[in-house]
Amino acid sequence: MIQVSGLQKSFTLHNQGGVSFEVLKGVDLQVDSGECVVLHGQSGAGKSTFLKALYANYSVNEGQIVLRDGDELVDITSAQPRRIIALREQTLGYVSQFLRVIPRVSTVDVVMQPLLDLGVDKGICEEKAKTLLSRLNVPERLWQLAPSTFSGGEQQRVNIARGFIVDYPILLLDEPTASLDAKNRKVVVELIHEAKARGAAIVGIFHDEDVREAVADRLVDIRAV
Numbered sequence: 001m002i003q004v005s006g007l008q009k010s011f012t013l014h015n016q017g018g019v020s021f022e023v024l025k026g027v028d029l030q031v032d033s034g035e036c037v038v039l040h041g042q043s044g045a046g047k048s049t050f051l052k053a054l055y056a057n058y059s060v061n062e063g064q065i066v067l068r069d070g071d072e073l074v075d076i077t078s079a080q081p082r083r084i085i086a087l088r089e090q091t092l093g094y095v096s097q098f099l100r101v102i103p104r105v106s107t108v109d110v111v112m113q114p115l116l117d118l119g120v121d122k123g124i125c126e127e128k129a130k131t132l133l134s135r136l137n138v139p140e141r142l143w144q145l146a147p148s149t150f151s152g153g154e155q156q157r158v159n160i161a162r163g164f165i166v167d168y169p170i171l172l173l174d175e176p177t178a179s180l181d182a183k184n185r186k187v188v189v190e191l192i193h194e195a196k197a198r199g200a201a202i203v204g205i206f207h208d209e210d211v212r213e214a215v216a217d218r219l220v221d222i223r224a225v
């Protein structure tokens with residue numbers, strides 16, 4: 001599902017004297033369907049940078065990132081923006097620890113939007129959104145409110161529900177459990193197991209050792225790959 005080869009990424013700080021430094025130095029990685037690879041390595045090693053490159057948020061200097069989209073293979077380092085947007089709609093999911101809050105849009109609408117965008121019936125989307133919110137222990141009294149006033153952990157759980165509403169074949173998880181308690185971390189672990197069971201290829205960063213151990217098929221040190 002994911003084939004990364006020779007990935008090299010440098011940052012150049014144009015507003016700080018043009019200082020340039022290399023973060024990813026020739027990374028190779030393959031992730032198969034139903035597999036969860038967890039990135040580790042010390043703080044600043046380049047884990048988030050790698051994940052953002054996989055989501056095509058960052059361009060890279062060298063190398064290829066080939067993703068399977070149905071019968072097609074797409075190298076996202078050279079794909080057109082329109083192709084990347086289409087890939088993100090149905091194939092490539094990304095869950096960070098932060099919810100991008102949209103003012104005045106209710107929680108249930110925020111969660112179901114990605115599924116609605118795929119043309120799925122609104123009733124089905126709403127039902128799935130509510131099931132996820134309920135599993136993630138977001139109180140029902142909050143479902144019709146906009147999440148802008150929610151606590152950090154509540155916003156994070158809304159974001160997870162939104163990230164799991166579509167059955168993406170490829171899922172990128174950037175510390176989705178960062179401010180969750182043990183009970184909700186367990187729910188996220190269950191969601192990841194379910195995604196693996198339906199064949200999703202997952203790449204994640206988790207600072208909690210318990211989550212890492214529960215979900216990882218392989219640990220990959222980003223400096224050593």
Ligand SMILES: Nc1ncnc2c1ncn2[C@@H]1O[C@H](COP(=O)(O)OP(=O)(O)OP(=O)(O)O)[C@@H](O)[C@H]1O
Pocket residue numbers: 011012023041042043044045046047048049050
């Ligand atoms: N947009 C950016 N511009 C310039 N430098 C950046 C940018 N993003 C990351 N870096 C630098 O690249 C290096 C890797 O950062 P990254 O966030 O990928 O590390 P990480 O392994 O995810 O760290 P942590 O575990 O602390 O979150 C760091 O030295 C960071 O300062």
